Amino acid sequence: MQQNHKNHSFQSLGGVLAQGNFPRPKNSETASANRLAEYNCGLCHDRGWLVPDVPFDHPDFGRLVRCECMKYFDEQERRERFLRLCRLPRGSEARTFDTFEIRPGLEEAYQAALDVAEGKLKWLTLMSEVDRGKSHLAIAIARRWLERKRPARYVAVPELLDELRKGYHPDADMSYDEEFYFLKNVDLLVLDDLGMEATTPWVKEKLDTLVNYRSENALPLVVTTNLSFEQMSERIASRLQRVPFGKVVVIDAPEYRIFHRRKPKK
């Protein structure tokens, strides 16, 4: 089997399948032998990404990389796989940059969101009262990221606890450890609607860890919130404000939803 990948100790998908010996990715202690047999790719469990088994001084150490199997899929399958992993909210297909209404007060937020979507800006914090268009922009960023064929993950922060708990469910795609690892390392993480519920100790600790990790590794992050920095966890507030590759935009615009409801009438 031709080994056209370099540096990584990957086996090619064909090689793995031929041997019938499915290496387990890291952090997969909960995956049973039965579950493993159901995957087409034993390396990445059909996720399309994995953590390469490389020495700690290798540039890819601890980072997610695209799995070898991805080259066996066509464009459509690849797109569907990344879309599933991203977990965008149901019914949010129309929330793109094209459908965003750039009204007075939203220009800076729109431009900064575009910059993140196109890889020109790493961190973006959008602050405003509810329904000012933040979530629309956050979702649009994730969608554009997927169009660029880069993995992204959208998280509605109020649901983070449930999201992570799903990891314990036997039918879940990932174990809790895998899920949290993915949140830490995915190319783009969107934390939408960081609010008061994020102050419960367990969620707070998880969020602190996520934000801290992504800061230290300079991994793209988008946060939307209706909290002020004073209302947030001190560690998160400090990171969002001080990270050298980040930007904070405070949106001062009228309610986005009301505007949209009225628009068709004119």
Ligand SMILES: [Zn+2]
């Ligand atoms: Zn794979």
